[in-house]
Amino acid sequence: MDQDVLVDKDFPLFSRPPKRSKLTAATSATTTSVTQNLEAKTPHVEKATNLDDDTSTTTTFADLGLAEWAVRTCKELSMRKPTPVQSHCIPKILAGRNVLGVAQTGSGKTAAFALPMLHRLAEYPFGIFALVVTPTRELAYQLAEQFRALGSCLNLRCAVVVGGMDMLTQKQSLTRRPHVVIATPGRIKVLLEDNPDIPPLFSNTKFLVLDEADRILDVGFEEELRVVFQYLPKNRQTLLFSATMTSELETLLELSSNKAYFYEAYEGFKTVDTLKQQYIPIPKYKKELYLYHILSKLEDFGVRSAIIFVSTCRTCHRLSLLLEELDQQAAALHSFKSQSLRLAALHRFKSGQVPVLLATDVAGRGLDIPLVDLVINYDIPRSARDYIHRVGRTARAGRGGLALSFVYPNEVVLVHEIEAVLGKQMEKFECKENDVLSNITKVSNAGCVANMNMMDDGFEEKAKERKKQKLKTLAEKGLLKKRSKKRNGDRSAK
Ligand code: AMP
Numbered sequence: 041m042d043q044d045v046l047v048d049k050d051f052p053l054f055s056r057p058p059k060r061s062k063l064t065a066a067t068s069a070t071t072t073s074v075t076q077n078l079e080a081k082t083p084h085v086e087k088a089t090n091l092d093d094d095t096s097t098t099t100t101f102a103d104l105g106l107a108e109w110a111v112r113t114c115k116e117l118s119m120r121k122p123t124p125v126q127s128h129c130i131p132k133i134l135a136g137r138n139v140l141g142v143a144q145t146g147s148g149k150t151a152a153f154a155l156p157m158l159h160r161l162a163e164y165p166f167g168i169f170a171l172v173v174t175p176t177r178e179l180a181y182q183l184a185e186q187f188r189a190l191g192s193c194l195n196l197r198c199a200v201v202v203g204g205m206d207m208l209t210q211k212q213s214l215t216r217r218p219h220v221v222i223a224t225p226g227r228i229k230v231l232l233e234d235n236p237d238i239p240p241l242f243s244n245t246k247f248l249v250l251d252e253a254d255r256i257l258d259v260g261f262e263e264e265l266r267v268v269f270q271y272l273p274k275n276r277q278t279l280l281f282s283a284t285m286t287s288e289l290e291t292l293l294e295l296s297s298n299k300a301y302f303y304e305a306y307e308g309f310k311t312v313d314t315l316k317q318q319y320i321p322i323p324k325y326k327k328e329l330y331l332y333h334i335l336s337k338l339e340d341f342g343v344r345s346a347i348i349f350v351s352t353c354r355t356c357h358r359l360s361l362l363l364e365e366l367d368q369q370a371a372a373l374h375s376f377k378s379q380s381l382r383l384a385a386l387h388r389f390k391s392g393q394v395p396v397l398l399a400t401d402v403a404g405r406g407l408d409i410p411l412v413d414l415v416i417n418y419d420i421p422r423s424a425r426d427y428i429h430r431v432g433r434t435a436r437a438g439r440g441g442l443a444l445s446f447v448y449p450n451e452v453v454l455v456h457e458i459e460a461v462l463g464k465q466m467e468k469f470e471c472k473e474n475d476v477l478s479n480i481t482k483v484s485n486a487g488c489v490a491n492m493n494m495m496d497d498g499f500e501e502k503a504k505e506r507k508k509q510k511l512k513t514l515a516e517k518g519l520l521k522k523r524s525k526k527r528n529g530d531r532s533a534k
Contacts, residue, residue: 086137087302088128104130107159109193114155117189123148125305130156132301133279140253140280140293143305144312145432149281150186150251157247158191161219165194168214170247172222173268175255176402177202177379178386180222183251187220196220203227204379214241225256225264232271239271246276253280254425257288283432284425311428311443311462315435318469319445319455326476327446328362329483331418333476334444335368335396343413343442345389347397349430351419354503356398359418361493363396365486370396373403376502401426409433417445420454424461444469 099122101111114120122130125143132139133156143149161169172187174180180202187198199218201210203226211231214221215238221228231238248268250256256265282289285304293302311317322330331348338346350356353374360372371385371394382402389397390409397403401421412434421427427445434441445466447455459465494500 086300087304099127101126101155105134105159106130106155107162109162110155110159110190113190113193114151119148119151123152125149125303126152126155128303128305129153129301132303133157133277134159136277136299137301138278138299140282140289140300140302141305142282142285142289142303145283145429147305149283150183151190153249153251153279153281154187154190157220157249158187158194158196160246161191161196162194164246165219167217167244168219168221168241169245170220170249171228171242171245171268171272172220172249172251173225173228173256173265174222174251175224175261176252177204177224178373178382178403178407179252180224181383182407183222184220187222191219194219198222201227201231202379204382207231211235211238214238217241225261225268229264229267232267242271243273245272247279248272248276249279249281251281253282254284254286254289255282257286257292283429286425311431311464312435314440315431316440316442317431317445317462317464317466318442319447319466320469320471321452322446322448324448327418328359328487329476329480330446330471331359331416332363332366332368332479332483333471334416335363336479338395338414341414341442343395345392345395345397345409345412346414346416347399347403347409347412347430347433348416348418349399349401349403349421351400351421353400354499355419356400357499358490358494359398361490362483362486363398365489366483368396369394370398373397373399375400375402376499376506401430403433407433413441415441415443417443420445420447420451421458422454424458427458428462 101114101119101122102108104122104127106114125141125147129139129141129152133153139153141149141152143152157170172183174183180200184198184200188196191198197216197218198220199210199213199216199222201214201221201223203224207227207230210227214231232242250265280289280292293300320330334341335346338344348359348370350359353376356372356374357376360370363370371388373382373385373389375382377385385397386403386407388394392411397409415431415434417427417430421430431441431443434443445455455466
């Protein structure tokens with residue numbers, strides 16, 4: 041491949057200088073803003089934070105330069121005034137700038153990029169106007185919902201192009217030239233590369249958005265982005281939005297052209313004050329027992345809905361079988377499920393049909409689920425970044441919430457690392473051990489049934505087959521070595 045096409049003029053992702061600090065180092069200095077850190081390195085980039093001014097409290101959507109129809113739509117959607125990320129970024133996007141916006145989930149980031157894009161689309165509604173790339177399929181559907189709501193009076197045509205769904209139908213939907221395409225990286229790459237009639241459809245695309253950009257810039261998606269960059273016009277605007285600043289984003293900003301605008305609303309690496317954060321020391325092999333104890337007390341705690349985060353698809357599936365056996369209603373969301381089952385699980389939880397969602401980190405980011413009172417870290421995450429994303433599912437928009445982390449004795453060090461990055465101490469969650477142990481027979485019997493069901497439903501074979509496929513794909517991409525190097529690098533940075 042020609043080297044030129046690998047390098048994007050405005051955001052030259054693939055000509056990285058030597059790596060700088062890793063996330064943990066970059067964000068552990070909670071009192072220093074990333075903006076300040078970058079001031080010296082990137083004098084050509086305009087930067088702002090929510091601390092610079094407080095115009096956002098007085099600004100209206102009309103003041104930001106949005107068309108009247110857009111202002112009306114915001115009102116209809118009960119968006120009375122712009123959030124800080126919106127009041128800072130919307131005028132810059134309308135002015136044609138490339139923007140990197142770093143703001144917490146739930147801060148209104150989606151409308152911050154969708155509104156100005158739709159404003160421009162209304163002026164020139166031709167061809168595929170925008171491509172939005174997001175890391176998970178669920179986020180893609182959520183983004184499409186928001187685009188459709190914000191663009192309702194434009195009769196917006198929006199196509200979702202994600203893995204796990206029929207590719208031929210997606211190809212046909214692209215040939216009908218929707219205004220906005222929302223895609224996961226893998227699927228858009230395949231569609232662009234394998235169908236010669238698809239790339240020309242993007243020849244007039246005006247916007248590329250990388251939503252949850254920190255995750256997309258992870259090494260695994262480099263090849264996918266390379267293809268996207270190759271086929272999109274160079275004179276488009278590029279918008280990156282992320283909840284956390286990472287070394288990849290920092291590098292990107294250092295290399296970006298002087299059209300770039302960087303907005304950082306993230307005051308250090310923090311969780312909101314309305315979130316109560318606790319840990320439960322768990323004796324070895326007793327996690328399921330403690331989980332059952334807590335779930336059977338949800339009503340006493342005043343919890344209407346809870347998300348339980350686990351580290352693997354296997355644990356997610358096993359716990360769903362266990363809870364079923366224990367008559368606890370729960371939906372499970374993990375990547376071993378087909379896309380339609382994933383969406384169905386999310387829908388059952390969002391609509392209140394079941395009070396508990398079991399999930400891997402596929403649900404850790406960006407999903408807007410308004411009524412979550414409790415997040416349980418059944419497996420404590422290995423990084424503070426994942427912790428923040430997970431617990432950010434609760435205590436949203438000024439509401440209260442509780443995050444409970446299950447901690448084995450050898451994991452106490454992980455709690456300390458997270459506390460150091462957050463600048464906050466977790467309290468110990470008190471529960472009477474005798475109460476917990478009273479269910480030991482019931483839970484262990486249910487565990488045996490869950491094990492048998494797991495053998496019967498062929499999960500293990502599926503897991504083996506998937507692992508084989510994954511390794512094959514990584515080997516084909518030449519990423520096997522890179523991945524293990526990155527993992528080692530991450531470990532040494534901790
Ligand atoms: P996001 O950060 O994009 O996931 O948005 C979180 C939630 O905030 C979504 O449900 C939006 O509909 C809502 N939202 C976005 N902007 C505003 C606003 N200006 N006023 C009130 N709600 C908003």
